[in-house]
Each structure stands twice: as C-alpha cells, then as structure tokens.
Amino acid sequence: MIEFQAVTKRYPDGTVAVDSLDLTVEDGRITVFVGPSGCGKTTSLRMINRMIDPTSGTILLNGKDIRESDPPLLRRGIGYVIQHAGLFPHRTVLDNVATVPLLSGVDKRTARSRAAELMELVGLPSTMAKRYPAQLSGGQQQRVGVARALAADPPVLLMDEPFSAVDPIVRDDLQQQLLRLQSELDKTIVFVTHDIDEAIKLGDRVAVFRVGGRLAQYDSPSALLAKPADDFVSSFVGRDRGYRALGFLTATGIPVGEVATVRAGDAPERAREALVDGWAVVVDEQNRPLGWVSADLLSTMDKSVDTEALVSGGSLFEVDSSAGGTAGSLRNALDAALSSPAAVGIAVDGTGAVVGGVTADTVLSALADARSSGEVPG
Amino acid sequence: MNIDWPWPWLERNLDDIAEATGQHLYLALLPVLVGLVISVPLGWAASRWRLARGILVPLAGVLYTIPSLALITLVPLALGTKIIDPLNVQVPLAIYTIALLVRSVSDALRAVPGDVIAAATAIGYRPVRQFLSVELPLAVPVIIAGLRVAVVSAMSLTAVGALVGIGGLGQLITEGFLRNNGVELVVAIVLIVVIALLIDALLLLAGRVITPWTRAGRGVKA
Ligand SMILES: Nc1ncnc2c1ncn2[C@@H]1O[C@H](COP(=O)(O)OP(=O)(O)OP(=O)(O)O)[C@@H](O)[C@H]1O
Ligand SMILES: [Mg+2]
Numbered sequence: 001m002i003e004f005q006a007v008t009k010r011y012p013d014g015t016v017a018v019d020s021l022d023l024t025v026e027d028g029r030i031t032v033f034v035g036p037s038g039c040g041k042t043t044s045l046r047m048i049n050r051m052i053d054p055t056s057g058t059i060l061l062n063g064k065d066i067r068e069s070d071p072p073l074l075r076r077g078i079g080y081v082i083q084h085a086g087l088f089p090h091r092t093v094l095d096n097v098a099t100v101p102l103l104s105g106v107d108k109r110t111a112r113s114r115a116a117e118l119m120e121l122v123g124l125p126s127t128m129a130k131r132y133p134a135q136l137s138g139g140q141q142q143r144v145g146v147a148r149a150l151a152a153d154p155p156v157l158l159m160d161e162p163f164s165a166v167d168p169i170v171r172d173d174l175q176q177q178l179l180r181l182q183s184e185l186d187k188t189i190v191f192v193t194h195d196i197d198e199a200i201k202l203g204d205r206v207a208v209f210r211v212g213g214r215l216a217q218y219d220s221p222s223a224l225l226a227k228p229a230d231d232f233v234s235s236f237v238g239r240d241r242g243y244r245a246l247g248f249l250t251a252t253g254i255p256v257g258e259v260a261t262v263r264a265g266d267a268p269e270r271a272r273e274a275l276v277d278g279w280a281v282v283v284d285e286q287n288r289p290l291g292w293v294s295a296d297l298l299s300t301m302d303k304s305v306d307t308e309a310l311v312s313g314g315s316l317f318e319v320d321s322s323a324g325g326t327a328g329s330l331r332n333a334l335d336a337a338l339s340s341p342a343a344v345g346i347a348v349d350g351t352g353a354v355v356g357g358v359t360a361d362t363v364l365s366a367l368a369d370a371r372s373s374g375e376v377p378g
Numbered sequence: 379m380n381i382d383w384p385w386p387w388l389e390r391n392l393d394d395i396a397e398a399t400g401q402h403l404y405l406a407l408l409p410v411l412v413g414l415v416i417s418v419p420l421g422w423a424a425s426r427w428r429l430a431r432g433i434l435v436p437l438a439g440v441l442y443t444i445p446s447l448a449l450i451t452l453v454p455l456a457l458g459t460k461i462i463d464p465l466n467v468q469v470p471l472a473i474y475t476i477a478l479l480v481r482s483v484s485d486a487l488r489a490v491p492g493d494v495i496a497a498a499t500a501i502g503y504r505p506v507r508q509f510l511s512v513e514l515p516l517a518v519p520v521i522i523a524g525l526r527v528a529v530v531s532a533m534s535l536t537a538v539g540a541l542v543g544i545g546g547l548g549q550l551i552t553e554g555f556l557r558n559n560g561v562e563l564v565v566a567i568v569l570i571v572v573i574a575l576l577i578d579a580l581l582l583l584a585g586r587v588i589t590p591w592t593r594a595g596r597g598v599k600a
Contacts, residue, residue, distance in 0.1 A: 051499055076502035086497030090515045090591045100501055132594035158500075344462070 001027050002048060002156070002188065007057035009043050009213070018213035020057065026205065027155075029177075029185040034199040035209030035216075036236070041192040043213070045158050048190065061156070063265045076104050079149030079157040079187075084142040084165055087133035093119070093128040093144050100152040113149075118147040122179060132277045139170035146178070150185075164193065175201060196237055200225065200244065208233050222248035246331035246367070254333060254366045256319060256347045259357030264290055268301045268303040279342035282310055287353035289313055292341050314339025315344060317358060321349040328372075334363045384444035391562075399569060402546035404534040409468040410475040410528050413475025414521075421477065421483025422509065433482050442477040446470060446535050450542055453455070474535070475528040482524035486517035504533075519592055520583035526578050533574040537566075 002025035009018040017040040025031045033041045046052040047059060052073040061067050063262035066074060079100075089094050097115035101109065116126060122143040133141055142162055149157055163171045179202065182189065193199055199206045200221040207218045210232050217229040217288035232242070260269040260280035274280050275295055282290045282305055291310030301309065317336035320327045329373035336345025337360040388395070423430040449470040459465050490513050498512045540548025547566045554563030586593070 049500060053495070072502045072504050074502075075500055080500035082493055082497050082500065086491075086492050086493035088494060088498070088512060089491075090512075090589070092599070103502055103507075132591040134591070135594050145497075 001060075001062060002190070003058075003060040004047075005058045005060065007044075007054045007059060009040070009047065009052065016213055018047070019053070021213070021215055023207060023215060023218060025188060025190055025273045029204040030182060030189045030191055032049070032191045032193060032199040032203035033207045033209060034193055034196055034203075034206055034236075037194060039209040039211045039212035041194075041209060042160055044209075045160055045190060045192050048156075049075045049159060051075075052365065055193075076100060076152060077154050079152070080152040081142075081145045081149045081157070081159040081162040082109060083161045085133070085138075085145035085162075087141055087144055087148070089133055091366060092130050092132060093124070093136070096144055096317045097147045097151050097360055099148060103133070104152055114151060114373070118151050119144075121150070121181070122147045137170075139174060139252065142166060142174055143177075144203050146181075151305065155188060157187045159189065159191045161296050162193070163198070164195070171198075178202065178310075203229055208236060213341055218262070243331065243334075245333050246334060247329045249330040249367070249370055251317070251326050251330050251363070251366065252327040253334045254318060254319075254330070254358060255362055256356035256358055257344075257352065258363070259328065259344055261269075261287075261354055262293065262305055264307045265304045267304060272298050277342065279344070281305065281346060281354055282359075283354055286351070288349065288351075289316065289346050294341075311341045314341070315345075316348050316352075317345050319347045319349060319355060321355055324373045326350075329370075330363055335359050337363060363374045384565065387427070387559070387561045388565065394498065395569070396398065397564065398545060398547050398566075399573070400551055402533075402536055402570070405464055405467055405539065405544065405546050406471065406532040407529070409471035410532050412468075412527070413472040413528065414479060414525060416472070417476050417479035417483050418514070418521075420485060424484035425487035425580045431484060435484065438477040438480045441473055446474075446538055447541070450539065462543040464544050466540075466542055467536060467544050471532050471535060472517065474531065477522065478528050478531075479524045482520050483517060486520035487513055487522075490516045498537060515589075515592045519589050522581060522589075527580050529577050530574045530577070533570055533577070537570055 101111035536550035550566035
C-alpha cells in the first residue's frame with residue numbers, strides 16, 4: 001500500500017507541482033494518475049521512489065515512511081517504466097533486462113537466465129536477446145522496458161506514460177498484455193497517462209488531477225464516467241461518457257430473443273421461408289455465424305446459400321450459457337445490435353455458436369431496469 | 379644536404395633509432411594518458427555544473443591556443459625544473475590533452491539522453507557506478523575521437539621538444555640538420571608520421587571494438 005499524506009511539492013522556481021495530495025494506492029491493483037499536461041503526475045510518481053523529494057507531507061510504503069529508506073535500495077524494490085523506455089543504448093536487450101538483478105548482487109549467469117524468462121513473459125522472441133535497443137521498434141523497446149522493470153520481481157511498479165509514444169494498434173496490444181501480466185502477477189501498479197480512455201481501460205482506480213497539482217477525483221472508472229465530481233472532470237472524461245459507461249455494466253440476464261438462422265448450403269427456397277423481417281443469420285456446421293442473408297440476396301442465389309455473397313455481420317455479443325462464456329457488457333450488446341444489418345445483435349455462447357439475438361430496445365430497457373434498481377448512479 | 383642510399387647508415391644506427399623511438403613514444407603517450415585521466419573528472423564537473431563549465435571550457439580554449447614552444451619554455455620557469463627535464467615537454471602535452479578532452483568529455487556526457495539517466499537512477503544505480511557503467515561508456519565514442527587528435531598532435535609536439543634538448547625522434551631531426559645527414563632527417567620524419575598514423579588506426583579500431591552498439595543502426599533489423 002502506498003499512502004500520500006498531505007504531500008506537497010514546490011519546485012525552487014515556485015511552481016507548485018503537487019498540492020497537498022492525500023491518496024491511498026491499494027495493493028495488487030492498477031491505480032492510474034490521469035490529467036492534463038503539467039498537472040503533476042510525473043512529480044507524484046517520482047516522489048514514490050524518491051527521485052523527487054516532497055517539500056512537505058509524508059509518503060508511506062507498506063506503512064513505512066520512505067524517507068527512512070536508502071534511495072537506491074528503495075528503488076531496486078520498485079520497478080519503473082519510463083515514457084520512451086529509456087533503455088541503455090550500449091547494452092543488448094538481454095543485458096538491459098538483467099540490469100536490476102545484477103545491481104542487487106545476483107551473479108551474471110542467474111541474472112541472464114532470469115532476463116531470458118522475462119523476455120518470454122512480455123512476448124519478446126529470444127532471437128532479440130542479442131540486439132541493441134536501436135535495432136528494435138518502439139513497441140518492442142517498451143516491452144523490454146517492462147521486462148527490465150519486472151526483472152527483480154518488485155512488488156510495486158511505476159509506469160510513466162509507458163505506451164504514449166507507440167501507434168494505437170501497438171498500444172492496444174501493450175495494454176492487453178499489461179492486463180494479462182497483472183492478472184498473473186498481482187503487482188501494485190501506479191500508471192501515469194494523459195489519456196482518459198487508457199485510464200478507464202486499465203485502472204482499477206483512477207485519480208484525476210487538475211493543473212496546479214490538485215486531486216480532482218479519485219474513483220473507480222465506472223463511477224468516474226457515471227458521476228464526475230465537477231465540470232472539470234466531466235469535460236476531461238469527455239464526450240460519449242454515457243455510452244462508454246455501458247461498458248461497465250454486464251449484460252448478465254439480458255433477455256435474448258429468437259433469431260432466424262439458415263445453414264450454409266441450404267436451398268434458397270427453404271432459406272426464404274426462414275427469414276424474419278427479411279433477414280436471417282447464416283451459420284456453419286457448428287452453428288457459428290458466417291454473416292447475414294436478405295430476401296434480395298437470396299433471389300440472386302440459384303442452387304444453395306452461397307457463403308461468399310453474404311452481408312458481413314456486426315460485432316458479436318457473448319452471453320453466459322450452459323456451453324460456457326462470460327456475459328459481455330451492455331455496451332457490447334448495444335454495439336452488436338447497432339452494427340447488425342438486420343438491427344438484431346447476434347448473441348453467441350462460449351463456443352461461438354449462435355444462441356439468439358438482442359435488439360437495441362432490449363438493451364435500453366435492461367439499462368432502465370439497472371437504473372431503477374440503483375445499479376447505475378442516476 | 380646529401381641523401382645517400384640509406385641502408386648502411388640505418389644498419390649502423392638501428393639501436394639508436396630504436397631507443398629514440400621508444401623514448402619518443404614514452405614522452406608523447408604518457409602525458410596523453412595522464413591528460414585523459416584528468417579530463418574525465420574535469421569534463422564530468424563541466425557537464426554537471428554550469429559554473430564549472432563556465433570556467434573550464436573557455437580556459438581549455440585559451441590554453442590550446444598558446445604556441446607549444448612558448449609553453450615548453452615557460453614550464454621550467456613555472457615548475458623550477460632543469461632545462462633538459464622531460465617534464466618540460468610532458469607537462470605541456472598533458473595540458474594540451476586536457477584542453478582538448480575536457481570539452482569533448484563534457485559535451486559527450488551532456489549528450490547522454492535524459493531518459494537513459496532517469497532510467498538508470500530509477501533502477502537503483504548509485505551515482506559513481508551509474509557514471510562508470512552508463513554515462514561514461516556512452517561518452518566513449520566522442521572521447522576516442524578527441525584522443526586520436528590528442529595522440530597525433532602529441533607525436534609531433536614531442537619532436538619540437540628536441541629543441542630544448544630532450545630525446546626522442548626529434549633529436550634525430552636536429553642531429554640530421556647539424557651533421558648535414560639527410561638520411562637521418564628523413565628516417566626520423568617518416569617514423570614520426572608512420573607511428574602517429576599507426577596509433578591513430580589502433581585507437582580507431584579499439585574504439586570500434588569497445589562500442590559495438592554504435593554500429594547497430596536501425597537498418598540491420600534481422
Ligand atoms: N525540475 C523542475 N523545476 C521546476 N518546475 C518543474 C520541474 N519539473 C516539473 N516542473 C513543473 O511542475 C509541474 C508538474 O510537472 P510534471 O512533470 O509533474 O507534470 P506532468 O503531469 O507529468 O505533465 P506531462 O503530462 O506533461 O508529463 C509543471 O508545471 C512543470 O512545469
Ligand atoms: Mg509527465
């Protein structure tokens with residue numbers, strides 16, 4: 001647990017970067033610090049490992065005042081991932097990752113084999129071990145940065161905008177990987193970003209800072225979307241927050257209706273009879289959806305339902321059923337309905353087989369129910 | 379001045395030539411080494427504190443422009459050394475080396491990316507170890523470049539030392555003049571140039587061997 005108690009940082013030039021911050025970072029969770037540029041996120045983060053000392057106030061790590069620790073020793077127990085990875089250009093990938101174990105006195109062979117394990121954990125092929133950082137892409141460098149921070153197995157991980165310099169696809173990849181790693185490793189992670197979407201995606205708890213280093217709101221992502229504390233937070237959280245908030249409501253128990261299905265290869269006349277409101281889902285042998293077919297489309301097919309000519313379906317929505325599967329969110333359900341050419345979202349079970357359909361109306365009435373039962377704050 | 383077929387003279391004087399060469403190397407290289415060792419902490423100070431940089435960098439610039447002969451004749455006055463003491467040449471050479479390298483070292487250290495330094499600190503390096511294993515290695519390519527210039531100029535400046543009576547290949551040049559011996563003169567000059575080029579090439583090679591990452595460009599992704 002990391003506790004900020006009335007922590008203030010005033011730089012020598014008078015800038016107040018952090019203003020009497022009180023905040024508790026829980027163990028085994030991802031806590032995100034988010035806010036506009038210059039609001040004191042980096043300063044707050046660097047006070048945790050004593051790269052910056054507060055002007056006043058106290059920071060406790062597991063109940064102990066960090067001022068009592070020797071900074072280099074404190075830092076070896078806290079992983080740090082920096083914005084542009086900050087890899088050592090003169091060391092190979094493997095030796096970059098092995099740095100912290102070596103510093104802590106582990107022998108070279110053990111440190112390197114540990115480094116090789118870490119490379120695998122973050123999804124770097126072992127063929128990259130001997131490369132220098134300049135020979136990696138930005139995304140690969142970030143992975144090395146994460147591996148290096150994890151090499152000594154520190155309980156705490158500080159990450160300062162680690163994914164902000166890579167393109168959106170790679171960023172998404174790295175974010176998924178972080179969530180996967182976290183589900184295995186249970187670290188106490190403090191993650192800094194200026195991107196509210198990233199904060200909501202990754203954070204168990206999100207601290208929104210405003211310029212001047214003041215904490216504006218500290219809440220779960222869903223509470224942040226549903227109940228922003230003030231105008232600053234609501235404008236920072238941004239547009240579509242109502243829609244995005246649906247992502248935090250599971251669609252467990254949402255009524256799934258019938259959906260017309262025809263099998264690929266069926267005769268067009270039989271398929272025509274099955275259409276509901278002019279549309280049907282075409283499924284394969286395992287009942288998995290291949291796309292939609294309409295009355296118009298059927299009239300162009302003479303022998304059988306041709307899978308090449310289907311209208312591609314919208315997003316799928318997973319439900320929990322006897323065949324397994326975890327219920328998606330109301331956002332998934334609504335998106336499935338809205339993106340479907342037939343205005344019916346395809347619901348599938350854990351095996352990917354079609355179990356029914358949901359309409360936007362169903363989703364919205366489920367939302368109304370959740371509202372009235374108090375699941376969604378007003 | 380006559381230049382005869384050089385072999386007979388060379389054969390007769392091989393031992394003397396070898397001795398003069400050894401002396402020349404000692405006179406020239408020791409001060410460069412000492413200069414290097416002194417420039418690293420000075421360059422570090424200059425990279426770190428604005429005040430130190432404000433003093434050291436201009437001072438180095440001024441020292442470098444003092445004519446070598448002037449420095450060689452001033453040193454005995456300042457140090458109280460005898461007129462034929464090797465220090466009279468070696469101290470100026472060390473001063474030139476420092477003048478040349480302080481700025482290189484300081485610039486090279488300042489060019490180490492802030493991210494890299496922050497990462498090293500965050501990882502838990504203590505300052506001295508961080509300097510020796512992160513910042514200094516990254517400055518090596520620039521330091522080697524400065525060192526190559528320092529060595530080559532030290533080789534020729536040492537020859538000037540013969541004018542104040544210290545040994546080395548410069549002595550063969552002055553002797554050659556006095557005795558009207560063209561062979562001796564040419565041999566000495568050729569040796570100075572060839573050895574300077576050789577050491578320069580060695581430094582270049584050593585620099586490449588100890589900095590493999592500098593050639594790991596973006597193009598060589600495999
Ligand atoms: N060494 C320093 N000296 C003086 N002021 C500083 C120093 N470091 C940061 N500041 C100021 O303190 C404030 C907070 O800086 P900080 O780097 O913590 O912001 P940040 O939230 O991380 O911003 P960004 O999103 O741009 O990284 C800024 O106004 C910044 O200009
Ligand atoms: Mg920052």
